[in-house]
Amino acid sequence: MFQSKGTILVVDDEPGIVSALVDTLDDTYTVLTATNGREALEVIEKNMPQLVLLDIQMPEMDGLQVMHEIKKRGLNFKVPVIFLTAKGQIQDVEKGLKEGAYAYIVKPFLPMRLIEEVDEAFEKIAIRKNMKKPE
Secondary structure: OOOOOOOEEEEEHHHHHHHHHHHHHHOOOOEEEOOOOOHHHHHHHHHOOEEEEEEEOOOOOOOHHHHHHHHHHHOOOOOOEEEEEOOOOHHHHHHHHHOOEEEEEEEOOOOHHHHHHHHHHHHHHHHHHHHOOOO
């Protein structure tokens, strides 16, 4: 029986990337998908995934705008974001991390590197949960 370690939202407008991410992660995690920023925000509000893998370059609403909306709604402390994008210049990475991303991975991604980053994020999420004081 499949025992999910947690729920991840994958947001990318390229079906091939979404498929590759789902194939890489769905043995261990429950994977939700969205193909644009507006859809991503709806999925986050409705399902509250524990982690978001977010492309930056998307039509309508790019990943940085989505990140801004997540912060504006106060969800950034509940839902960490890992940017997964083709924008790999150092200034892009710095901007993404400054915007509040947990991590920044450049496409094309190595599946093993992605899994390590995701596993590390979930470990930190678990540590944060254990550190919270009982109410």
